[in-house]
Amino acid sequence: MFPEWSSALVWWQWVILAAVPPAVVLLYFLKLKRTPLEVPSTYLWHKSIEDLNVNSLWQRLRRNLLLLLQLLLIALAMLALLQPGWRSQILSGDRFIFLIDNSASMNATDVAPSRLAEAKRQVLELIGEMDSADVAMVVSFSDTARVEQTFTGNRRELRAAVEAIEPTERRTSLVEAIKVSSGLANPGRSGEDITDERVAEALPAKLFIVSDGKFPDVDDLALGTLDAVYIPIGQPDAANVAIVAFDTRRHSRQDDRLQAFAQMVNFGSEPVVVDAELFLDAQSEPFDVARETIPPNGVWSEPFPMVGVESGVLELRLSVEDALEVDNRAWTIINPPEPVPVLVVSPGNEPLQWALTTGPARRLASVQVEPPEFLATDTYRQQAAGRAWSLLIYDRCGPETMPQANTLFIGSVPKHPGWSAGPRIEAPMIVDADPAHPLMQFVTVDQELIAAATPLSFPSGGSVLIDAGDQPLLAIAPREGFEDAVLGFELVGVRSDGQMGLRTTWPRRLSFAVFLQNCVEYLGGAGRADSANRYRPGESVTLENPDPEQSFQVRSPRGKVTNPRGGTQGRFQFRETTEVGEYKVESGGSTAGRFVVNLFDRAESDVATRAQGAIRIGYVEIPDDSGWEPTRTDLWKGLLLLGLAVLLLEWYTYTRRIRL
Amino acid sequence: MSTALPLLSPELLARLQRMELVSRKVFRGRMKGERRSTRKGQSVEFADFRNYVPGDDLRFVDWNTYARLDRLFLKLFLEEEDLHVFALIDASRSMDFGDPTKLYFAKQLAAALGFVGLVRSDRVRIETLGNSADRANVFRGRQSLWRMLDYLESITPEDTPSLAEAVKSFCLRNSGRGIVVLISDLMDKGGYEDALRWLVARRMDVYVVHVLAAEELDPPLEGDLRLVDCEDADTAEITATGALMARYRRTLAAFVDGASEFCTRRGMVYMRASNETSVESLMTGYLRQRGLVR
Numbered sequence: 016m017f018p019e020w021s022s023a024l025v026w027w028q029w030v031i032l033a034a035v036p037p038a039v040v041l042l043y044f045l046k047l048k049r050t051p052l053e054v055p056s057t058y059l060w061h062k063s064i065e066d067l068n069v070n071s072l073w074q075r076l077r078r079n080l081l082l083l084l085q086l087l088l089i090a091l092a093m094l095a096l097l098q099p100g101w102r103s104q105i106l107s108g109d110r111f112i113f114l115i116d117n118s119a120s121m122n123a124t125d126v127a128p129s130r131l132a133e134a135k136r137q138v139l140e141l142i143g144e145m146d147s148a149d150v151a152m153v154v155s156f157s158d159t160a161r162v163e164q165t166f167t168g169n170r171r172e173l174r175a176a177v178e179a180i181e182p183t184e185r186r187t188s189l190v191e192a193i194k195v196s197s198g199l200a201n202p203g204r205s206g207e208d209i210t211d212e213r214v215a216e217a218l219p220a221k222l223f224i225v226s227d228g229k230f231p232d233v234d235d236l237a238l239g240t241l242d243a244v245y246i247p248i249g250q251p252d253a254a255n256v257a258i259v260a261f262d263t264r265r266h267s268r269q270d271d272r273l274q275a276f277a278q279m280v281n282f283g284s285e286p287v288v289v290d291a292e293l294f295l296d297a298q299s300e301p302f303d304v305a306r307e308t309i310p311p312n313g314v315w316s317e318p319f320p321m322v323g324v325e326s327g328v329l330e331l332r333l334s335v336e337d338a339l340e341v342d343n344r345a346w347t348i349i350n351p352p353e354p355v356p357v358l359v360v361s362p363g364n365e366p367l368q369w370a371l372t373t374g375p376a377r378r379l380a381s382v383q384v385e386p387p388e389f390l391a392t393d394t395y396r397q398q399a400a401g402r403a404w405s406l407l408i409y410d411r412c413g414p415e416t417m418p419q420a421n422t423l424f425i426g427s428v429p430k431h432p433g434w435s436a437g438p439r440i441e442a443p444m445i446v447d448a449d450p451a452h453p454l455m456q457f458v459t460v461d462q463e464l465i466a467a468a469t470p471l472s473f474p475s476g477g478s479v480l481i482d483a484g485d486q487p488l489l490a491i492a493p494r495e496g497f498e499d500a501v502l503g504f505e506l507v508g509v510r511s512d513g514q515m516g517l518r519t520t521w522p523r524r525l526s527f528a529v530f531l532q533n534c535v536e537y538l539g540g541a542g543r544a545d546s547a548n549r550y551r552p553g554e555s556v557t558l559e560n561p562d563p564e565q566s567f568q569v570r571s572p573r574g575k576v577t578n579p580r581g582g583t584q585g586r587f588q589f590r591e592t593t594e595v596g597e598y599k600v601e602s603g604g605s606t607a608g609r610f611v612v613n614l615f616d617r618a619e620s621d622v623a624t625r626a627q628g629a630i631r632i633g634y635v636e637i638p639d640d641s642g643w644e645p646t647r648t649d650l651w652k653g654l655l656l657l658g659l660a661v662l663l664l665e666w667y668t669y670t671r672r673i674r675l
Numbered sequence: 676m677s678t679a680l681p682l683l684s685p686e687l688l689a690r691l692q693r694m695e696l697v698s699r700k701v702f703r704g705r706m707k708g709e710r711r712s713t714r715k716g717q718s719v720e721f722a723d724f725r726n727y728v729p730g731d732d733l734r735f736v737d738w739n740t741y742a743r744l745d746r747l748f749l750k751l752f753l754e755e756e757d758l759h760v761f762a763l764i765d766a767s768r769s770m771d772f773g774d775p776t777k778l779y780f781a782k783q784l785a786a787a788l789g790f791v792g793l794v795r796s797d798r799v800r801i802e803t804l805g806n807s808a809d810r811a812n813v814f815r816g817r818q819s820l821w822r823m824l825d826y827l828e829s830i831t832p833e834d835t836p837s838l839a840e841a842v843k844s845f846c847l848r849n850s851g852r853g854i855v856v857l858i859s860d861l862m863d864k865g866g867y868e869d870a871l872r873w874l875v876a877r878r879m880d881v882y883v884v885h886v887l888a889a890e891e892l893d894p895p896l897e898g899d900l901r902l903v904d905c906e907d908a909d910t911a912e913i914t915a916t917g918a919l920m921a922r923y924r925r926t927l928a929a930f931v932d933g934a935s936e937f938c939t940r941r942g943m944v945y946m947r948a949s950n951e952t953s954v955e956s957l958m959t960g961y962l963r964q965r966g967l968v969r
Binding site: 049050051052053054055056057058059060061062063064 | 768769770772777860862863864888890891894896898899900901902903904905906909910911912913919922923925926927930
C-alpha cells in the first residue's frame with residue numbers, strides 16, 4: 016500500500032488556508048487576554064489552584080482544549096483537502112493457483128530467513144487478500160510437483176498448506192507443476208458422453224509462480240485458460256559459490272594412486288576467497304585443503320592427488336559465506352579397484368578378445384571366454400541368475416532368458432520383447448553416431464566399412480548410437496533395471512570367399528578398443544570404482560538386497576530410515592533421494608552399500624533470481640505484476656467524519672464552560 | 676446605596692431595647708437579676724462576710740451581727756465592674772464587597788450590639804482593625820447612641836495591616852475583660868489563627884462573626900479571568916471551569932470549617948453570616964441561641 020495525495024486546491028488557496036491556523040492561535044491569544052476582575056481576596060483562589068498547578072501542563076492543555084480542538088479541526092480539514100488515499104492493489108480474479116518453488120535454490124538466504132520462507136510469506140499475504148468467495152489451490156514444485164491443497168475457499172486450510180511446505184534439495188522443473196495446475200484448473204471431460212453431468216467447465220484461473228526462476232523455460236506447454244504471473248523471490252544479484260563437479264579417478268597405471276577433481280564456480284559479481292577442505296570418511300581432520308580466489312563468474316578446478324586410499328567416502332567442503340549452503344558440500348565414493356567380471360560367449364572372435372586384453376581393459380575387467388554351448392549349461396544359468404557377471408557379451412549368439420546383468424550383443428539380437436533385426440543389408444554406410452552417450456565417448460566410426468548388417472528395432476526407451484540413415488546399427492535399450500546394447504553387424508564372420516575373417520574395418524581401429532573399454536566401464540560398471548553410486552537429488556536409485564532373508568533399509572544423510580518395499584528379485588527402486596549427502600544401504604544390520612547424492616546443478620547454484628518478465632511458458636512471456644489491480648482508497652470521507660466529531664466535542668466543551 | 680440606609684430601623688431598636696448582653700466569662704455563676712442592681716448604685720451588692728482585721732474600713736462592719744454575736748465581721752460587697760463590650764470591625768477593603776457590602780453588615784451588627792450594650796449601661800467600644808489612633812469610640816449610656824451611630828457611619832474601607840497585627844494592637848491597648856465581637860471575613864493571607872490566639876490569650880469572651888458575601892459563597896464567574904486582590908493587587912489567573920468552581924467551593928467549605936473548628940476548640944463562638952442575612956433575625960434568633968444576648 017502506498018500513500019497518495021492529490022490536492023483539491025490551487026496554490027493561492029493553500030496560502031489562504033495555511034494562514035488560518037496562525038489566525039486561530041492569534042485570535043486565541045487575543046481572547047486569552049484575561050478579563051481583570053477585582054475580588055475581595057485571592058486567598059481562596061490561590062488555595063484552589065494551588066494543587067492544580069502541580070500538574071500544570073495538563074491544566075494548560077485543559078485550558079487550551081478549545082484551541083487544540085480548533086487547530087485539530089483545521090488540520091483535519093487541510094488533510095481532507097489534500098485528498099489523501101491509499102494506492103493499493105487488490106487481487107483480481109476469483110480462482111488462484113499458487114505454485115511455490117521449494118527446490119534447492121529456494122534455500123538461499125539472500126532474503127532472510129530464506130527464499131522459501133519469503134515465498135510462503137508472500138503467498139500468505141495473497142491468501143489474506145482473497146475475497147471470501149475466492150478459491151485457491153496450493154502446489155509446491157521442485158523437479159516434481161505436489162498438490163498441497165486442492166481448490167478450496169477455506170483460508171485456514173490454504174494457510175496450513177502453505178505453512179506445511181518444506182524445503183527440498185532437488186532441482187527445479189516447472190513442467191510438471193504447470194501440468195498439474197492446468198489439469199486441476201481445467202479438468203477434462205469425465206467421459207466421452209458430452210451429456211455427462213460431471214463434465215466440468217474449463218474455468219480461468221490465475222496462476223502465481225512464486226519462485227526464483229531457476230528453471231528452464233517451458234516451451235511445449237500451453238497455459239490454456241491459466242493466467243500466469245511470476246512473483247520473483249530473492250535478489251537478482253545474489254552471490255553464491257558452488258561445487259559443480261566432484262569426481263575421483265584412479266591413475267591409469269597405478270591402482271593405488273587416486274586423484275580427486277573438484278570444480279567450483281563463483282556465481283557472484285565479486286571475487287571470492289574460497290577454502291576447500293577434503294575429508295575422508297567424515298574424519299575431523301581434513302585430508303587435504305586448498306585455497307583460491309575465484310574471480311567473478313569464474314571457475315576453479317582443483318585436483319587433489321591421493322595415494323594409498325583404497326576406499327571410502329570423500330567429502331569436499333567449501334568454507335565460504337554465500338547464499339546457498341547445500342552446494343558447498345559434495346560427496347563421492349571410492350570403491351576398491353576391482354576388475355569387474357565379464358563373460359564373453361563367442362564361437363571365436365580374436366579381435367574381440369584382443370581388445371579385451373589391452374592394458375586398461377585388463378585392469379577393468381576379468382574376462383571369461385566361453386563358447387555358445389556354455390549357455391546351455393546349468394553353471395551358466397545359475398551364475399547368470401546369481402549375477403556372477405557384471406557384463407555379458409554375446410557374440411553371434413544369445414541366451415534363452417536374459418541374464419540379471421547388462422549385456423552387449425554382437426551380430427545377434429536379444430530374445431526379449433521389442434528387440435528384432437531387420438532384413439540384412441549389404442555394405443551400410445555409417446551416417447551418424449551419438450558421441451554424447453558414454454558408450455560412444457572418444458569413439459569415431461564414420462570412416463568404418465561394414466560388409467553387412469541387420470538394422471535393429473529396439474524397445475521403447477532405447478536410443479540409437481550408430482545408424483546408417485534411419486537404420487540403427489548400434490542401439491541400447493533399458494530392461495528392468497539393466498541395459499542391453501546391440502551391435503547390428505558381425506565383427507568376424509564368413510567372408511564371401513568362405514573363409515572366416517573380419518566383416519568390418521572397425522576392430523582394426525583404436526576406437527574399437529575404446530568402445531569395448533567404454534562397454535566394460537559403462538555397462539560392466541568398471542571404472543565406476545570412483546564414479547559409481549552418484550545421483551542427483553530426486554533421482555531414482557536401484558538398490559539390491561544381497562540377502563533377501565535379511566531386513567533391508569536405507570539411512571539418509573540426516574539419519575532418516577526408509578524401508579524400500581515392493582521390489583522384485585531383490586531389487587528396489589529408492590526414490591527418496593531428497594537430501595544431499597551419503598546414503599547407507601543396510602542389510603541385516605550391516606552396511607551393504609553406499610551411494611551419494613549431490614546437487615551439481617549450475618542452474619540451482621546460480622542463485623541470482625531471474626529478472627522479472629523473463630519467464631516464458633509456451634512462447635508466452637509471463638508478466639510479473641498483473642496479479643494485482645491498482646485501487647485507490649480515499650481517506651477524506653473518514654477525515655471529514657472525524658472533523659465533525661471534533662466539532663461536536665468542541666461544541667460540547669464550549670457549552671460546558673458557558674454553563675459554569 | 677446601602678450605606679445611605681439607617682443602620683438601625685426604629686422597629687429593630689424597639690426589639691433590641693428589651694435585650695441584654697450576656698457574658699459567659701466575666702459574670703459566670705451569677706444569678707438572674709444581678710445585673711439589674713448595678714444600675715442602682717455602686718457597692719450595694721452583698722457578697723460575703725469575713726473577720727475584721729485592724730485597718731479595715733469601719734463603715735463596712737456589720738453592726739447587727741456584732742450586736743448578736745459580739746464579734747466583728749466585715750460585710751463584703753461585690754466590686755462593681757461594668758461589662759465591656761468590644762465590637763471589632765474589619766474595615767479592610769475586602770469588606771467593601773457585596774450588596775449590601777460586608778462592611779455595612781458589620782456596621783449594622785456592631786450598631787445593634789452596641790445599642791443593646793448602651794441600653795444596659797455597658798461600656799461599648801467600637802474599633803476598626805488597625806485604626807488605633809481613633810480614641811473617641813467608647814460609648815456608655817443610651818444617650819451615646821447617636822454618637823455611636825455617627826461613628827459607625829464614618830467608618831470607610833481602608834488599607835489595614837494584617838488581621839493578626841491589628842488584633843494584637845487591639846489586645847495590647849485594651850486590657851479589660853469583656854465581650855469581643857470580631858466581625859470580619861477572615862480573608863487574610865497571613866491567616867486568622869494568630870489574631871484569634873491573641874484574643875483568647877486576653878481571656879476575653881470572643882465571638883467571631885465570619886461575614887462572607889454571596890459573591891464569595893458562589894462566585895458568578897465565567898471565562899478566562901485575571902482575579903485582582905483588592906487589598907494587595909495580587910492576581911490569580913483562572914479559567915472558570917466547572918472543575919475549578921467545584922474546587923473553590925471545596926476550599927471555601929474547608930476554610931469555613933477550619934475557622935469554626937479553630938474557634939470551638941478554643942472556647943470562642945463562631946458564627947458564619949452572609950452579607951444578605953438580616954441583622955434583626957441574627958440578633959433575635961441566632962445570637963440569642965448562642966447566648967450572646969437574651
